[in-house]
Amino acid sequence: MARTMAEKVWEEHVVRRADGEPDLLYIDLHLVHEVTSPQAFEGLRLAGRSVRRPDLTIATEDHNVPTQDLLAPIADPVSRKQVETLRKNCSDFGVRLHPMGDIDQGVVHVVGPQLGLTQPGMTVVCGDSHTSTHGAFGALAFGIGTSQVEHVLATQTLTMAPFKTMSVTVDGTLRPGVSAKDIILAVIAKIGTGGGQGYVIEYRGEVIEALSMEARMTVCNMSIEAGARAGMIAPDQTTFDYIEGRPHAPKGADFDAAVEHWKSLRTDEGAVFDAEVVLDADELSPFVTWGTNPGQGVPLDGSVPDPASYEDPSARAAAEKALAYMDLKAGTPMREVRVDTVFLGSCTNGRIEDLRTAAEIIRGRRVAEGVRMLVVPGSMRVKEQANEEGLGRVFEEAGAEWREAGCSMCLGMNPDQLKPGERSASTSNRNFEGRQGRGGRTHLVSPQVAAATAVRGTLSSPADLVAQ
Amino acid sequence: MEKFDVHTGRAVPLRASNVDTDQIIPAVYLKRVSRTGFEDGLFAEWRKSDPDFVLNRPEYQDASVLVAGPDFGTGSSREHAVWALQDHGFRVVLSSRFADIFRGNALKGGLLAVLLPQEVIDRLWEAVEADPATEVTVDLVEREVRSPAANVREPFELDDYTRWRLLEGLDDIALTLRHTDAIGAFESTRKSWLPVTL
Numbered sequence: 055m056a057r058t059m060a061e062k063v064w065e066e067h068v069v070r071r072a073d074g075e076p077d078l079l080y081i082d083l084h085l086v087h088e089v090t091s092p093q094a095f096e097g098l099r100l101a102g103r104s105v106r107r108p109d110l111t112i113a114t115e116d117h118n119v120p121t122q123d124l125l126a127p128i129a130d131p132v133s134r135k136q137v138e139t140l141r142k143n144c145s146d147f148g149v150r151l152h153p154m155g156d157i158d159q160g161v162v163h164v165v166g167p168q169l170g171l172t173q174p175g176m177t178v179v180c181g182d183s184h185t186s187t188h189g190a191f192g193a194l195a196f197g198i199g200t201s202q203v204e205h206v207l208a209t210q211t212l213t214m215a216p217f218k219t220m221s222v223t224v225d226g227t228l229r230p231g232v233s234a235k236d237i238i239l240a241v242i243a244k245i246g247t248g249g250g251q252g253y254v255i256e257y258r259g260e261v262i263e264a265l266s267m268e269a270r271m272t273v274c275n276m277s278i279e280a281g282a283r284a285g286m287i288a289p290d291q292t293t294f295d296y297i298e299g300r301p302h303a304p305k306g307a308d309f310d311a312a313v314e315h316w317k318s319l320r321t322d323e324g325a326v327f328d329a330e331v332v333l334d335a336d337e338l339s340p341f342v343t344w345g346t347n348p349g350q351g352v353p354l355d356g357s358v359p360d361p362a363s364y365e366d367p368s369a370r371a372a373a374e375k376a377l378a379y380m381d382l383k384a385g386t387p388m389r390e391v392r393v394d395t396v397f398l399g400s401c402t403n404g405r406i407e408d409l410r411t412a413a414e415i416i417r418g419r420r421v422a423e424g425v426r427m428l429v430v431p432g433s434m435r436v437k438e439q440a441n442e443e444g445l446g447r448v449f450e451e452a453g454a455e456w457r458e459a460g461c462s463m464c465l466g467m468n469p470d471q472l473k474p475g476e477r478s479a480s481t482s483n484r485n486f487e488g489r490q491g492r493g494g495r496t497h498l499v500s501p502q503v504a505a506a507t508a509v510r511g512t513l514s515s516p517a518d519l520v521a522q
Numbered sequence: 523m524e525k526f527d528v529h530t531g532r533a534v535p536l537r538a539s540n541v542d543t544d545q546i547i548p549a550v551y552l553k554r555v556s557r558t559g560f561e562d563g564l565f566a567e568w569r570k571s572d573p574d575f576v577l578n579r580p581e582y583q584d585a586s587v588l589v590a591g592p593d594f595g596t597g598s599s600r601e602h603a604v605w606a607l608q609d610h611g612f613r614v615v616l617s618s619r620f621a622d623i624f625r626g627n628a629l630k631g632g633l634l635a636v637l638l639p640q641e642v643i644d645r646l647w648e649a650v651e652a653d654p655a656t657e658v659t660v661d662l663v664e665r666e667v668r669s670p671a672a673n674v675r676e677p678f679e680l681d682d683y684t685r686w687r688l689l690e691g692l693d694d695i696a697l698t699l700r701h702t703d704a705i706g707a708f709e710s711t712r713k714s715w716l717p718v719t720l
C-alpha cells in the first residue's frame with residue numbers, strides 16, 4: 055500500500071505493537087537542554103535508573119544562558135542553578151554536553167543539524183516544542199514533556215499513538231523579498247493555531263523543493279505554531295549535500311548506503327493524507343503578526359484587523375483582547391507600527407543564512423535612532439562563521455548589538471527581555487503575551503523585515519528602503 | 523503516581539480560548555530543578571495584573587476542576603504547566619480542544635484532561651458562574667462527566683490503555699521496562715551508519 059513519509063519513518067521505529075496499546079517507538083536521537091531535563095534526571099536518580107543510550111543523547115545550554123560577558127558567573131542564581139544542574143547530570147550519567155564557551159554550544163535545534171546528527175528517516179525528540187525543526191531533513195522530530203524525557207533517557211523509546219498526516223503544498227513562485235518565514239506565517243494564518251492538531255505536516259510542492267536546508271528548517275520549526283506535532287520535508291539532493299562532510303555524517307560507502315535509504319523515504323505516489331492544504335506562493339508577501347498568537351498575522355501591506363470583522367465570537371473576543379494587550383487600533387497600517395527593539399535570532403531564524411540576509415540589507419546603513427537591535431547567533435559556530443564572513447562587523451557598524459549564542463529574547467529567560475510596554479519586531483516564533491518579557495509586545499517577522507524595520511524604526515520591508 | 527477513579531470537586535470557569543503554556547506558567551517560573559512548588563507561577567501574570575481574574579476570586583479558591591476554553595495548553599511543551607495546575611490543586615481540566623503536547627503531558631502525569639463538546643463547556647460555565655459551589659464529578663471508571671446542577675451528564679472518550687494506566691496509577695517507565703528484551707532486539711537491527719554522539 056502506498057504510504058506517506060511519516061508513516062514509513064514511524065513503521066521503521068516500532069519496537070513493539072500490541073492490541074489496545076500505543077506503539078513502543080524507538081528514538082534515534084535525544085536532545086537535552088537545561089530547562090526541561092532536571093526533573094527527568096532527578097526521576098532517574100530516585101528510581102536508581104541509568105541512561106540507556108548516552109551515545110544517542112546530546113545536551114547543550116541554551117535557554118538561560120547570557121549572551122554577553124560569558125566569563126562572568128551567571129548573575130541570576132536560579133538560571134545558574136539550572137545550568138549547573140545540567141552539567142552535574144551530564145557528568146553523572148555520561149551524557150555529552152556542549153557548555154557555554156564550547157564552539158558547539160547554541161540553541162539545541164541549531165546544534166543538532168549543524169553537527170550532522172540530524173539525518174533523514176530518524177526519530178528525534180527533545181523536551182522542546184520546536185523539535186519539529188529537524189523534520190526539514192525528513193526526520194520524524196517532535197517535542198516531548200519532561201516525563202517523556204525521563205522515559206527516553208531510561209528506555210530510548212516512547213509509547214505513542216500514531217499521528218494523522220496532513221500535506222501542505224506550496225506551488226507557484228515566491229516573489230522577491232518573500233521568505234520561508236512568510237510561508238509558514240501564512241500557513242498558520244490560514245489553518246489557525248489549532249489547525250494542525252494531531253497531525254504531522256508534510257510540506258511539499260515546487261516552492262518547498264526550491265528552498266535551502268536552512269529555509270526548510272524555518273518552515274518546519276513553526277509547525278508547532280499551527281498545533282502540529284511535527285513538520286517534515288522529503289529529503290533530496292539539497293538535504294544530502296547539506297549533510298555530507300558534517301562531523302557526524304556517515305562517511306564513504308556508509309554515506310552512499312545512507313543516501314540509498316534516504317531516497318526510499320519519500321511519500322509514495324498515490325499515498326493518501328488525512329488532510330490536504332494548498333497555498334499559492336504567487337499570492338504571498340512579507341507577513342507580520344499583529345496579535346498575541348502566531349495565527350494573528352497579516353501581510354505587511356495590510357492593516358490591523360477590526361475585531362468586529364470576525365464572525366466567530368471567540369475569535370472576536372481573542373482579537374479584542376490581543377489588540378488591547380498590543381496597544382493597537384483597528385485599521386492602523388502595519389507599516390506605521392513603530393518598534394523600539396529588533397531581535398534577530400532564535401531556532402527559527404538564527405542560522406547563518408538568516409544573518410547573511412539581514413546583513414545584506416543593513417550593510418552601510420544605520421539602525422534607527424531610538425531602536426535597539428539585538429543580533430543573537432543560533433550557535434557559536436554560526437557566530438564564528440559570521441565573523442569570518444565579516445557579518446558581525448556589518449551589524450556592529452550599523453549600531454546593532456552582536457551577541458553570543460543562545461535562545462535570548464526568544465523567550466526572555468536570560469537578561470535579554472523587553473520592558474513592559476516595549477514593542478519588538480522579532481524573528482522568533484512566538485508572540486504570546488509576556489513571551490519576550492513582562493508586558494512586552496511582539497511582532498513576528500522574517501529576517502528581511504527585521505533588518506528593514508531596524509533601519510526605519512517602523513515595520514518595513516527591504517523594498518521600503520530602496521524607495522527611500 | 524496517584525490513582526484516579528472518580529473525582530468530585532468545585533470548578534473554575536476560565537472563559538478564554540488559546541490559553542498557551544506561557545500564560546499557564548511564564549518562563550521566569552521554570553527555573554526550579556525540583557518537581558513541585560510551581561503553584562506560585564500558575565497564571566502568574568493574570569493573577570498579578572487583574573484582581574478580578576477568576577483564580578483571584580475567593581469563591582473559587584478550593585476548586586479542583588478547571589473548565590477551560592478551546593485550544594487550551596498551546597505553545598511551549600513545558601510540563602511545568604501540568605505541575606503548576608496540580609500543585610495548585612487541580613485534578614481535572616475540561617476543554618473542547620487541547621493542544622496535543624499539553625494533553626499528553628497531563629495524562630502522563632495524572633492530571634485528567636477531558637474533551638467535552640463546547641456546548642457542554644458553555645453549560646458548565648454558566649452553572650459555575652451562577653453558583654460557584656456547583657460540583658462537577660469526573661468519573662474515569664464510567665468515562666463520564668456529571669453535574670446535576672448544570673444539567674450535564676456527558677460521556678467522554680479516553681483510550682482504554684490510558685484509562686487503565688490512570689486507574690492503576692502506573693508509571694509509564696516501569697511498564698516499558700518490562701519490554702527491555704524487545705528494545706534490545708530492535709537495537710541489534712539498527713543501521714550501522716546511524717550517528718552516535720560520543
Ligand code: SF4
Nearest residue numbers: 184400401461464465
Ligand atoms: S530559540 Fe526560542 S523557540 Fe527555539 S529552543 Fe530557544 S526558546 Fe525555544
